[in-house]
Amino acid sequence: MREVAIIGAGMAKWGELWEKSLRDIFVESALLAIDDAGVDKIDSMYIGCMSSGLFVGQEHLASLLTDYLGLGPVPATRVESACASGGAAVRAGFIEVASGISDIVLVGGIEKMLDVSGDGATFALATAADQEYEVFNGVTFPGLYAMMAVAHMEKYGTTRKQLAHVAVKNHHNGSMNPLSQFPQKITIEDVISSVMVADPLRILDCSPITDGAAALILCPVELAKKICKKPVIKIIGSGHSTDTIALHSREILCELGSTQRAAEKAYKMANKKPEDIQLAEVHDCFTIAEICVIEALGFVEKGKGGKATEDGLTALGGKIPVNTSGGLKSKGHPVGATGVAQVVEIAKQLRGEAGKRQVQNARVGLTQNMGGSGGSSLVHIMEVL
Amino acid sequence: MREVAIIGAGMAKWGELWEKSLRDIFVESALLAIDDAGVDKIDSMYIGCMSSGLFVGQEHLASLLTDYLGLGPVPATRVESACASGGAAVRAGFIEVASGISDIVLVGGIEKMLDVSGDGATFALATAADQEYEVFNGVTFPGLYAMMAVAHMEKYGTTRKQLAHVAVKNHHNGSMNPLSQFPQKITIEDVISSVMVADPLRILDCSPITDGAAALILCPVELAKKICKKPVIKIIGSGHSTDTIALHSREILCELGSTQRAAEKAYKMANKKPEDIQLAEVHDCFTIAEICVIEALGFVEKGKGGKATEDGLTALGGKIPVNTSGGLKSKGHPVGATGVAQVVEIAKQLRGEAGKRQVQNARVGLTQNMGGSGGSSLVHIMEVL
Numbered sequence: 001m002r003e004v005a006i007i008g009a010g011m012a013k014w015g016e017l018w019e020k021s022l023r024d025i026f027v028e029s030a031l032l033a034i035d036d037a038g039v040d041k042i043d044s045m046y047i048g049c050m051s052s053g054l055f056v057g058q059e060h061l062a063s064l065l066t067d068y069l070g071l072g073p074v075p076a077t078r079v080e081s082a083c084a085s086g087g088a089a090v091r092a093g094f095i096e097v098a099s100g101i102s103d104i105v106l107v108g109g110i111e112k113m114l115d116v117s118g119d120g121a122t123f124a125l126a127t128a129a130d131q132e133y134e135v136f137n138g139v140t141f142p143g144l145y146a147m148m149a150v151a152h153m154e155k156y157g158t159t160r161k162q163l164a165h166v167a168v169k170n171h172h173n174g175s176m177n178p179l180s181q182f183p184q185k186i187t188i189e190d191v192i193s194s195v196m197v198a199d200p201l202r203i204l205d206c207s208p209i210t211d212g213a214a215a216l217i218l219c220p221v222e223l224a225k226k227i228c229k230k231p232v233i234k235i236i237g238s239g240h241s242t243d244t245i246a247l248h249s250r251e252i253l254c255e256l257g258s259t260q261r262a263a264e265k266a267y268k269m270a271n272k273k274p275e276d277i278q279l280a281e282v283h284d285c286f287t288i289a290e291i292c293v294i295e296a297l298g299f300v301e302k303g304k305g306g307k308a309t310e311d312g313l314t315a316l317g318g319k320i321p322v323n324t325s326g327g328l329k330s331k332g333h334p335v336g337a338t339g340v341a342q343v344v345e346i347a348k349q350l351r352g353e354a355g356k357r358q359v360q361n362a363r364v365g366l367t368q369n370m371g372g373s374g375g376s377s378l379v380h381i382m383e384v385l
Numbered sequence: 386m387r388e389v390a391i392i393g394a395g396m397a398k399w400g401e402l403w404e405k406s407l408r409d410i411f412v413e414s415a416l417l418a419i420d421d422a423g424v425d426k427i428d429s430m431y432i433g434c435m436s437s438g439l440f441v442g443q444e445h446l447a448s449l450l451t452d453y454l455g456l457g458p459v460p461a462t463r464v465e466s467a468c469a470s471g472g473a474a475v476r477a478g479f480i481e482v483a484s485g486i487s488d489i490v491l492v493g494g495i496e497k498m499l500d501v502s503g504d505g506a507t508f509a510l511a512t513a514a515d516q517e518y519e520v521f522n523g524v525t526f527p528g529l530y531a532m533m534a535v536a537h538m539e540k541y542g543t544t545r546k547q548l549a550h551v552a553v554k555n556h557h558n559g560s561m562n563p564l565s566q567f568p569q570k571i572t573i574e575d576v577i578s579s580v581m582v583a584d585p586l587r588i589l590d591c592s593p594i595t596d597g598a599a600a601l602i603l604c605p606v607e608l609a610k611k612i613c614k615k616p617v618i619k620i621i622g623s624g625h626s627t628d629t630i631a632l633h634s635r636e637i638l639c640e641l642g643s644t645q646r647a648a649e650k651a652y653k654m655a656n657k658k659p660e661d662i663q664l665a666e667v668h669d670c671f672t673i674a675e676i677c678v679i680e681a682l683g684f685v686e687k688g689k690g691g692k693a694t695e696d697g698l699t700a701l702g703g704k705i706p707v708n709t710s711g712g713l714k715s716k717g718h719p720v721g722a723t724g725v726a727q728v729v730e731i732a733k734q735l736r737g738e739a740g741k742r743q744v745q746n747a748r749v750g751l752t753q754n755m756g757g758s759g760g761s762s763l764v765h766i767m768e769v770l
Contacts, residue, residue: 063760067629072627077464077473080447080465092462096480099485100483100484132406245449258458376445
């Protein structure tokens with residue numbers, strides 16, 4: 001297997017992009033990535049997208065986007081793993097470059113969720129859960145994560161206030177990210193007094209509905225060393241794992257087995273341990289998710305995620321800053337784009353291009369992207385050469 | 386890159402499977418493939434599916450199917466390229482094994498189209514076209530292929546009767562395939578007098594709406610030689626290309642550029658020429674499609690596809706039998722499953738397991754799978770070792 005580098009990273013402003021279509025949003029971020037890499041050809045494309053069919057009535061997505069990007073006959077494939085579709089696209093691009101099939105691969109992530117047709121965004125998102133056993137019985141994602149939160153609070157004594165700390169931290173980080181959908185700083189009181197969605201989760205515990213895209217350019221490390229004018233970022237670990245798609249099938253509701261196993265694989269490939277990771281972008285679709293994820297990644301012991309967040313371990317300036325971009329919570333969560341945008345943030349941080357939210361001397365970063373209530377997870381580890 | 390073999394192929398009966406759910410249909414074919422390969426572990430899975438979101442309200446498909454197949458934490462990703470989703474899954478599995486990331490990969494294809502929810506099967510299928518420029522203006526796929534047929538008839542003098550010959554041949558082949566949805570033999574007169582759908586295409590020029598799945602087991606050739614009790618089939622060529630997604634953007638309406646380019650890549654990788662191919666499964670979603678495809682693959686000169694079909698070149702016993710399985714026309718067309726099922730047929734033929742429709746002494750076969758009106762194409766070439 002060839003070693004794989006990231007030589008381009010692009011992302012335009014996320015939010016309610018009423019004036020732009022699905023294809024416009026993608027092309028904008030893709031051109032930023034191509035420009036960042038300084039390449040004049042692309043050999044292949046992978047697009048992470050959860051449900052352009054249900055959101056905007058368009059499948060055959062990779063072919064459409066290749067066409068609109070002016071890349072004509074380049075091979076292009078869409079990959080889907082619900083909200084982990086972006087991470088799955090990163091892995092597909094990584095494998096394609098590693099295999100030797102293609103040299104320069106564009107990995108994009110996209111979702112246009114706001115001008116949804118058909119049965120609405122909640123229905124479209126719920127198709128990431130088990131339709132026959134969960135959705136038909138009325139389950140939605142806030143409900144599933146609320147059950148995980150209650151289980152975590154019962155088992156470990158995690159508090160309502162600790163959940164709020166995740167949101168406050170991520171909005172603080174997001175206030176320094178000019179591409180964030182919701183860059184407003186918020187307080188613990190704001191979160192605790194916001195409207196209830198699914199007890200104990202309130203609206204400020206939930207990531208928003210977002211239009212947005214992100215893109216990366218990957219190539220072999222050998223080639224990157226020759227053509228890349230910026231520091232070369234190497235993907236040193238890639239892990240992917242699944243779990244039962246239905247939350248009720250799991251023995252422990254508040255443990256993310258797919259994340260734990262994906263991380264173990266990525267750490268092994270990278271020859272790194274959790275304590276070697278200097279910053280991470282993780283899947284905080286709900287505040288409780290970030291708490292469960294940092295436990296599954298081994299950053300803290302099981303049950304200690306809430307306390308660690310409250311104590312500032314994962315804040316900017318803490319031992320391991322988590323979601324410096326603002327995370328899904330503040331930056332936004334266009335589901336198929338999220339996993340790609342996480343890698344964009346780590347690449348920018350490792351190059352020292354993260355502006356006010358820069359983590360000093362960062363050399364090793366991690367991304368964790370998750371589908372459904374943890375039915376699939378992808379973990380990638382990057383190091384600057 | 387490692388050499389890649391097919392060691393298992395499975396497909397259950399296709400048709401109107403009202404009594405089986407999406408997951409049941411997949412598991413049935415996947416277990417046949419696993420049993421055929423005789424393996425007791427799977428390292429990774431790829432699922433080709435066009436639109437389980439629009440057809441049955443279920444995304445996060447690969448995770449769901451891994452769960453229901455009892456493969457628990459195995460990495461699994463869905464790939465989509467409209468009706469070429471199955472071919473894209475074959476290629477993803479091929480690249481994964483070639484890269485060295487995984488040894489034993491299950492490649493599945495699935496679509497459950499008949500108990501469609503929402504806006505119906507025609508709407509779901511139309512999302513493979515350009516939604517903003519084609520679908521909003523009323524285009525459907527029979528309409529697009531009808532335009533291609535008219536263009537072919539105008540340019541080359543292809544006749545109404547020659548189109549019918551494609552359907553008659555494929556139903557004749559399908560009558561010998563116990564898994565076909567419509568194994569009835571039909572006549573030229575049946576086709577020409579059947580109900581009009583989009584002039585000149587009549588209902589018997591069109592492939593049906595189908596529930597079905599198919600699955601393959603891939604592994605490195607070196608491993609296959611050790612564990613495989615049946616003849617080892619090697620994937621010697623894989624080509625993938627895109628084209629403008631909208632038919633109106635093409636210079637010549639009746640040429641399939643994506644198929645031609647994908648074939649050139651596959652021939653080059655395989656070090657074969659069109660005349661080396663002994664049989665092929667191609668994407669006859671409409672009768673005109675097979676005529677354009679055999680031209681794009683170089684089996685006949687441009688414009689000669691209709692005449693060659695009429696003359697029996699592509700019939701069983703002809704110089705190059707095409708769609709011995711019955712093709713999409715008779716076997717059925719569960720869109721995401723089609724590209725995988727094509728490879729299943731070639732594998733069975735190259736092993737000498739194709740029963741009454743067996744092509745004698747077949748050693749090299751080809752599959753061609755296409756999305757939309759040719760916006761994407763995948764070509765694979767297989768050889769028995």
